[in-house]
Amino acid sequence: MSTAVRPLQKSFDALAKSHNEAATPTLMAALSVGSGPVFDGALAALCTRRNKAGHLAVLRYWPAMSAAQKQVVEKGRPRMGGALREALLEGDDQLFAAARDFVEASGDFDLIPTLVMVAEQPHNERSRVAIDLTMNLVDQLCTWIAEHREPVIGRDPETIRYCVLESLERSVERFREHQRAELLEAFVVLAGPHSTSLVSILDNPLHPCYKSVVHTLTTSLNPNVLQLLLAMLATKDAPQIVRTVASKRTDRQFAELLLEMPLDPKCMPQKRNLSKIKSFACLESHELICTEFLPAQQAAAVKLVAASGGHDDHKLDLIEVVLRHGALEGRIAAAGALGHIMGQRASKLVLQALDDADGAVQTLAVRQLRERRIPGTMSRLIQLVDSPNDDVSAAAREALSEFSFDNYTSRFDVLDEEARRAMGKRVAKVDHTAVDRLKQDLANPIRRTRLRALEMGTAMNVLPLVADALIERLQDEDHLVRVAAAEALQYCKASDVRNALVTAAGADKSIAVQNAAKNSLRSLGTDSRTAAAALAPKPVLAGKGDE
Numbered sequence: 001m002s003t004a005v006r007p008l009q010k011s012f013d014a015l016a017k018s019h020n021e022a023a024t025p026t027l028m029a030a031l032s033v034g035s036g037p038v039f040d041g042a043l044a045a046l047c048t049r050r051n052k053a054g055h056l057a058v059l060r061y062w063p064a065m066s067a068a069q070k071q072v073v074e075k076g077r078p079r080m081g082g083a084l085r086e087a088l089l090e091g092d093d094q095l096f097a098a099a100r101d102f103v104e105a106s107g108d109f110d111l112i113p114t115l116v117m118v119a120e121q122p123h124n125e126r127s128r129v130a131i132d133l134t135m136n137l138v139d140q141l142c143t144w145i146a147e148h149r150e151p152v153i154g155r156d157p158e159t160i161r162y163c164v165l166e167s168l169e170r171s172v173e174r175f176r177e178h179q180r181a182e183l184l185e186a187f188v189v190l191a192g193p194h195s196t197s198l199v200s201i202l203d204n205p206l207h208p209c210y211k212s213v214v215h216t217l218t219t220s221l222n223p224n225v226l227q228l229l230l231a232m233l234a235t236k237d238a239p240q241i242v243r244t245v246a247s248k249r250t251d252r253q254f255a256e257l258l259l260e261m262p263l264d265p266k267c268m269p270q271k272r273n274l275s276k277i278k279s280f281a282c283l284e285s286h287e288l289i290c291t292e293f294l295p296a297q298q299a300a301a302v303k304l305v306a307a308s309g310g311h312d313d314h315k316l317d318l319i320e321v322v323l324r325h326g327a328l329e330g331r332i333a334a335a336g337a338l339g340h341i342m343g344q345r346a347s348k349l350v351l352q353a354l355d356d357a358d359g360a361v362q363t364l365a366v367r368q369l370r371e372r373r374i375p376g377t378m379s380r381l382i383q384l385v386d387s388p389n390d391d392v393s394a395a396a397r398e399a400l401s402e403f404s405f406d407n408y409t410s411r412f413d414v415l416d417e418e419a420r421r422a423m424g425k426r427v428a429k430v431d432h433t434a435v436d437r438l439k440q441d442l443a444n445p446i447r448r449t450r451l452r453a454l455e456m457g458t459a460m461n462v463l464p465l466v467a468d469a470l471i472e473r474l475q476d477e478d479h480l481v482r483v484a485a486a487e488a489l490q491y492c493k494a495s496d497v498r499n500a501l502v503t504a505a506g507a508d509k510s511i512a513v514q515n516a517a518k519n520s521l522r523s524l525g526t527d528s529r530t531a532a533a534a535l536a537p538k539p540v541l542a543g544k545g546d547e
């Protein structure tokens with residue numbers, strides 16, 4: 001068979017499975033060929049066996065292996081722990097370097113305790129390499145956990161984290177002896193914001209690790225450290241020093257991550273922690289925020305400062321600059337932030353936002369006008385009802401919600417004439433449903449409702465807009481309604497209005513209606529008799545053929 005295993009491969013398979021201790025030296029000797037099928041077969045067989053000496057021999061060839069050969073070795077990793085630990089702790093320089101490269105390539109987190117032991121040795125020249133490799137592995141683990149995926153070795157990241165953290169916590173207990181701040185940073189990164197061990201250190205300035213942990217939080221540019229610092233701002237028992245460090249950091253890396261932090265109004269711990277921070281040093285340069293930060297970052301900066309416990313004047317300083325020079329997204333956030341700050345200066349900035357070039361900013365300002373009681377607010381809102389921007393117009397109508405047709409209807413009977421006219425004109429302007437609602441009332445079966453609708457239309461100064469409904473009322477069954485409709489039509493100048501009035505003046509059975517129609521025609525500059533004659537059918541003249 002073409003797929004039959006070759007005799008050489010059969011030999012290596014047999015040696016890989018053999019319980020004879022002589023199999024390992026035989027395979028180690030085969031490695032000496034350096035390459036080719038014999039080398040590959042011996043390599044695979046040694047990685048399959050559980051023998052430290054064989055694995056150490058394999059590691060010596062690691063630097064010269066091809067990518068395919070290294071993959072074969074990595075598959076045997078679960079059986080090579082003993083050899084790797086010995087190479088890291090007691091191996092010569094060649095073995096140590098090979099083990100280091102292998103651990104880094106395979107992401108072998110089980111060896112972190114061994115690396116920590118090497119890293120803690122202050123006079124060991126390999127400690128620096130061990131520290132760097134430990135930090136590298138911890139960062140890899142944090143990335144895997146953040147991405148919610150399992151490492152290539154198939155174990156649960158959280159289980160690995162627990163085991164690694166246990167080793168790092170023991171190293172923290174030995175900190176007085178080794179003074180390795182990097183190992184402390186690895187612990188801080190992996191511990192997470194809810195770690196009781198980390199919180200207890202940060203709550204106790206006399207703890208031997210306190211200064212080093214604070215220094216790490218203050219100066220480290222490790223993204224995982226920065227994320228931890230921000231995550232602790234959302235925890236219930238965040239130590240005071242966490243808020244202090246967050247408020248004082250000025251580096252751009254921290255500022256950018258800070259502005260990516262989601263602000264959750266339902267997260268009370270985050271809300272309380274932010275309210276205890278008076279200012280953020282990285283956001284002190286307001287001009288820089290407008291020139292160097294992206295629009296979304298400008299908006300985040302405004303929201304963050306607004307959520308802080310700083311003085312209102314400090315918040316208004318940023319809001320004012322962003323309203324003048326910021327991008328649209330930032331100006332929207334600034335206008336929104338004004339809603340939580342009262343006072344004359346804030347009101348002045350609301351008026352400034354009202355003149356913004358964008359409707360979204362104007363809309364937010366409009367919604368704040370009434371509660372601020374700024375002089376001239378009412379007339380300004382009435383003007384804004386006619387804004388070409390639909391959102392601004394809608395916001396103005398919402399702010400003037402008391403000028404609704406329903407409210408006007410309910411209060412009409414208790415208002416005097418002047419108040420009726422003043423409120424009616426505003427209702428007609430603010431409530432875009434007013435004209436249609438008035439037409440509905442003009443057709444209401446209840447006579448009192450129809451008569452009041454005629455009065456309301458006059459007070460609202462919208463009679464020309466309901467002329468068709470008034471003409472229909474000239475046919476009303478009640479002569480008082482017809483009289484009122486005829487009187488109201490004097491304010492309507494359409495041609496069909498004149499024709500309807502002429503008809504009522506000559507044909508209505510009620511003298512009162514006829515007189516009202518005639519009076520309206522006179523107001524319109526039309527004589528009722530002349531108009532009636534003009535509307536009368538012309539007599540047909542007989543032609544010569546008819547004589």
